[in-house]
Structures are given as structure tokens and as C-alpha cells.
Amino acid sequence: xxxxxxxxxxxxxxxxxxxxxxxxxxxxxxxxxxxxxxxxxxxxxxxxxxxxxxxxxxxxxxxxxxxxxxxxxxxxxxxxxxxxxxxxxxxxxxxxxxxxxxxxxxxxxxxxxxxxxxxxxxxxxxxxxxxxxxxxxxxxxxxxxxxxxxxxxxxxxxxxxxxxxxxxxxxxxxxxxxxxxxxxxxxxxxxxxxxxxxxxxxxxxxxxxxxxxxxxxxxxxxxxxxxxxxxxxxxxxxxxxxxxxxxxxxxxxxxxxxxxxxxxxxxxxxxxxxxxxxxxxxxxxxxxxxxxxxxxxxxxxxxxxxxxxxxxxxxxxxxxxxxxxxxxxxxxxxxxxxxxxxxxxxxxxxxxxxxxxxxxxxxxxxxx
Amino acid sequence: xxxxxxxxxxxxxxxxxxxxxxxxxxxxxxxxxxxxxxxxxxxxxxxxxxx
Numbered sequence: 001x002x003x004x005x006x007x008x009x010x011x012x013x014x015x016x017x018x019x020x021x022x023x024x025x026x027x028x029x030x031x032x033x034x035x036x037x038x039x040x041x042x043x044x045x046x047x048x049x050x051x052x053x054x055x056x057x058x059x060x061x062x063x064x065x066x067x068x069x070x071x072x073x074x075x076x077x078x079x080x081x082x083x084x085x086x087x088x089x090x091x092x093x094x095x096x097x098x099x100x101x102x103x104x105x106x107x108x109x110x111x112x113x114x115x116x117x118x119x120x121x122x123x124x125x126x127x128x129x130x131x132x133x134x135x136x137x138x139x140x141x142x143x144x145x146x147x148x149x150x151x152x153x154x155x156x157x158x159x160x161x162x163x164x165x166x167x168x169x170x171x172x173x174x175x176x177x178x179x180x181x182x183x184x185x186x187x188x189x190x191x192x193x194x195x196x197x198x199x200x201x202x203x204x205x206x207x208x209x210x211x212x213x214x215x216x217x218x219x220x221x222x223x224x225x226x227x228x229x230x231x232x233x234x235x236x237x238x239x240x241x242x243x244x245x246x247x248x249x250x251x252x253x254x255x256x257x258x259x260x261x262x263x264x265x266x267x268x269x270x271x272x273x274x275x276x277x278x279x280x281x282x283x284x285x286x287x288x289x290x291x292x293x294x295x296x297x298x299x300x301x302x303x304x305x306x307x308x309x310x311x312x313x314x315x316x317x318x319x320x321x322x323x324x325x326x327x328x329x330x331x332x333x334x335x336x337x338x339x340x341x342x343x344x345x346x347x348x349x350x351x352x353x354x355x356x357x358x359x360x361x362x363x364x365x366x367x368x
Numbered sequence: 369x370x371x372x373x374x375x376x377x378x379x380x381x382x383x384x385x386x387x388x389x390x391x392x393x394x395x396x397x398x399x400x401x402x403x404x405x406x407x408x409x410x411x412x413x414x415x416x417x418x419x
Contacts, residue, residue, distance in 0.1 A: 290397070291393075291395050291397030292394075292395035292397070293393065294392050294393070295391040296388070296390045297389070324384070326374075326381035326382040326391065327382070328392075328395075333391075365400075366398065367399065
């Protein structure tokens with residue numbers, strides 16, 4: 001039975017649906033990579049991918065201490081700061097994206113091929129530069145489709161934005177682990193990517209040179225301009241319901257399908273010696289990942305932050321060789337040492353692997 | 369530049385991206401592997417695996 005009335009207050013049927021928010025980390029709580037980065041890709045807040053060209057942008061996870069979104073329970077936001085203005089106006093690009101896994105969208109309940117079925121995007125935004133901003137929603141499978149809508153911001157003022165997006169018969173979403181939708185906050189784009197004749201609020205075949213109409217402001221040309229966003233929610237239905245606040249642990253687990261970091265101190269796993277100079281062990285991820293991930297390893301060595309396979313007596317080897325990750329699956333990988341000179345290393349012996357002064361043993365990225 | 373990494377049986381097991389010291393799995397769903405395949409398609413060749 002549909003739930004529509006509690007204590008006389010009418011509510012949308014999905015107001016209390018668990019897992020209704022298709023956006024992961026929409027409250028910007030989780031930042032496994034760190035809290036500040038100049039990368040034009042994932043660098044701070046998990047699942048959100050700033051993308052820029054011409055000039056430089058700094059992305060930061062910021063604490064929220066007051067204001068309307070604070071009163072709704074948000075404690076963090078993602079900020080992009082225009083550190084260096086673009087030198088090529090036409091080529092400027094300033095976006096923040098989240099890529100939604102296709103099977104999550106396919107099984108969401110949104111009849112995305114029907115023009116009478118809706119999903120609704122809601123979020124809080126603030127910019128130091130007032131003006132008209134855009135959100136581009138792009139499907140990927142089949143013939144890629146785009147749907148852009150605008151929203152207005154007054155300088156330095158948090159604004160709650162909601163927009164219902166209809167389905168369209170041209171949308172294709174495969175039931176797989178690839179990209180289903182891109183949600184792209186367009187802070188500023190040069191004319192290489194805009195079209196004065198672009199039609200808002202309608203689906204059309206995606207064109208990279210027509211992501212939205214021309215911008216009337218110049219965020220990318222304003223040094224130290226800021227754009228803030230939090231409380232991002234995409235839900236099935238034509239009504240924006242209250243944000244689905246999740247615990248930090250719940251949100252972290254969702255993020256770890258796409259990115260994980262393993263930080264350990266001292267002995268953290270036992271390995272098997274395979275020769276006088278080599279050893280192997282297996283490392284498992286905390287959750288199964290979306291796809292087999294790309295692995296980066298801590299530097300092999302004995303300085304702070306390094307990792308080394310120890311002698312069988314538990315000491316630091318006289319020569320620490322090199323490390324590799326191989327046989328990588330969605331569940332874990334083989335961690336291999338070679339080129340070592342270590343006391344007690346004979347084939348079949350056991351030894352431990354050691355993180356010096358809290359080492360980032362590995363990062364694993366299966367991002368979309 | 370990339371270098372091939374073989375397992376104990378001498379089979380290709382991962383790809384070492386030297387520029388950032390990352391190890392890429394042989395998974396079509398991995399975006400770095402997709403970039404590697406595109407790099408190969410341009411006629412480039414990786415460094416061979418160690419013996």
C-alpha cells in the first residue's frame with residue numbers, strides 16, 4: 001500500500017525508500033584520496049570527478065558549519081576553486097561529474113524510455129560568481145543522449161535546485177557495470193563546447209560541442225572563483241523528496257566498490273618465500289570491486305611510508321628489491337617481491353610483510 | 369610506456385604503467401586497460417616481460 005500521509009503531511013511515496021538516491025556520496029562525506037587536489041579527475045571527494053581544461057582548478061572537501069544545507073544535516077561540501085584563469089577562452093572547461101553505474105540505473109525502477117516517467121535531481125549549490133549554470137545529464141549506451149537544464153545562482157548564496165527529468169525513447173541503459181549516466185555540473189565552458197542555439201530541457205543526441213548554451217558569466221576567467229555543491233540526490237519520480245542521509249560507514253562501503261585504500265602499520269600479512277630473492281602473498285579487498293582495479297603500491301623500502309617483505313627472523317632485509325601487483329581480480333591480487341637479499345629466505349619459508357610508520361600499502365581504483 | 373608482467377606460468381598477468389608505477393589488470397571493464405588497448409591500437413608496443 002502506498003504511503004502518502006503521515007500526521008496530516010502528504011509525502012511522496014518514495015520519501016522513505018531506502019537506497020532511493022542513485023548518487024553515491026552525495027553528502028560529500030567520504031574522501032579516501034585526501035581533502036585537496038589539483039587533479040582533473042578523481043582527487044578528493046569519492047565518486048565526484050572534477051574535470052577542467054585551460055587553467056587550473058583545485059578541488060577540496062570542505063566542512064560545512066552553518067547555513068541552510070547545514071540545517072538539513074549536511075556537514076561537508078565539494079568546492080572547486082579556479083586557481084588559475086584559463087588562457088584560451090574557447091577551450092575552457094570546468095565541470096564536476098558523477099558517473100552512475102549502468103546496472104544501478106537499469107534496475108532503479110525508472111522507466112527511462114517513457115516520456116511520462118521521471119527521475120529527479122536535487123542538490124545544493126553556491127558560487128562566488130552569480131549567474132546561470134547548467135547540469136548536463138548524458139546517457140552513454142546506444143546512441144548517447146544529452147539533456148541539459150539550467151539553474152540560477154546568486155553570488156555567495158546557497159541555493160537548493162530541483163529538476164525532474166523525463167525519460168525518452170532514445171535512451172539505452174545496459175544492465176552491466178559500465179557507465180549508465182553521467183551527471184555533469186557545468187560551472188563554465190568555452191564556446192568549443194557550447195552552442196547559442198542549444199535547446200534546454202529536452203533530450204537529443206549528445207554533441208560534445210553543444211553541451212549547453214553559451215555562458216553569460218566568466219567563472220573560468222575569474223581567478224579564485226569558487227563553486228560549491230552538496231546534497232546531490234537522483235531519485236525515481238517527479239518529486240524531489242528529502243535527502244537520503246546515510247551513515248559514513250554505509251557511504252564508504254558504496255564508494256569502495258570503485259576505490260579502496262589500504263593503510264597498515266607494522267606486520268600486516270604473511271608471505272611465502274619462493275626463492276632466495278623472491279616471495280609472494282595475496283591481498284584481498286574489503287568489498288568486491290566494480291571491475292578488476294588498477295593498483296598502485298607503496299614504495300618498496302624501509303623509510304616511513306614504505307613497505308618491505310621481512311627476513312624470516314622479522315628483520316629488515318639487507319637488500320629490498322621491487323614489488324609488483326599481478327593476477328588482479330575484483331576480489332584481490334597477488335603481491336610479489338623480487339630482487340631481495342634477505343636472511344632466511346629459502347623456498348617454502350614464511351615471512352611477514354611490514355608497513356613502516358603507517359604505509360599506504362596500495363590503492364585500488366575501479367572508477368568509471 | 370607500459371611493460372608486461374607475467375605470472376609464474378609465464379602467462380601475461382598485468383600491465384605495468386611506468387609513468388605512475390601503476391599495475392593494470394586485464395579487465396575490459398577497467399578504464400586504464402581500455403586506454404592501454406587504445407594505445408596498442410595506435411601501433412605502440414609495450415616493453416616485454418622479464419624472463
